Amino acid sequence: MIRRIMTATVLYQSFYGSTRxxxxxxxxxxxxxxQEIPEDPSRIDVPPAAPLIVLSPVHGPAVAGADLLKKLDLTGxxxxxxxxxxxxxxxxxxKDRSAGLLGEKKDAVTRFYLPGRMNYSELTGRHRTIMRTIITAIRMKPGKSDNDRAMIDANDRDVDRVDLAELDPVVAWARANGA
Structure with missing residues (x-):
């Protein structure tokens, strides 16, 4: 059982290290x-009133942290x-994609986005193939956005956009909520 004994609970899932x-x-x-998100969400002790912060990578169309938060009783x-x-x-x-992923809980969860890191040199073969397919599709797309161009430019390169200063609004939110 994961028990919260501090002023805030910080849970995370990480594939390549930036979320950790x-x-x-x-x-x-x-x-x-x-603490890493446990496989069994029933092992998480979420006490009322103290802030719970879940950090999770965007992995394709999924954000595991959103799935976890949908399963938890967040009352109070x-x-x-x-x-x-x-x-x-x-x-x-x-775009705030996480709002849609949270479904009915979107109004109960404050959402933040943090820039990550993708080291192509560390990608699994499957992940590298998926990225190659995505980049190929983006290259064929007319009227590319700034984000599309950034993805093409970063293709097959190690890119680190981690910026710990981006945590400042999260810290402010946590402190405003009792941490």
Whole structure:
């Protein structure tokens, strides 16, 4: 059983390390410890009133943190989702895909977007193939957006957009909610 003994609960899932880096930095600023999201959500003890912050990578059309938050009883618990990805920050915040992924809980969860890291040199073969397919489709698309061009430019290169200063609004939200 994961029990919250600090002022905030910080949970994360990470594939290539940038989400873990954000989670550990956030937890340090809040005086708590970042914990990996357990496979069994019933192992999470979410006490009322103290903030719960879930950090999760955007992995294709999925954000595991949104799936987790949909399963939890958030009654009386301030909750936030930090989605970490490679979409340009302004576009990600404007589109706010996490709102749709949270469904009925979207109004109960404050959403943040954090720029991540993608090291093509570390991608699994399957992930590399998926990215190659996406980039090919984007190259064929007329009227490319700034985000489309950024994806093409980053293709097959290690790109690190992690910026720990992007945690400042998350820390402010957590402190305003009792952390």
């Amino acid at each position: 880096q954000y989670a550990e930095a956030l937890a340090s600023q809040l005086g708590t410890v970042a 618990t301030p909750a936030a989702l930090c989605s970490v990805g490679m979409t340009l920050s302004e576009e990600a915040r404007d």
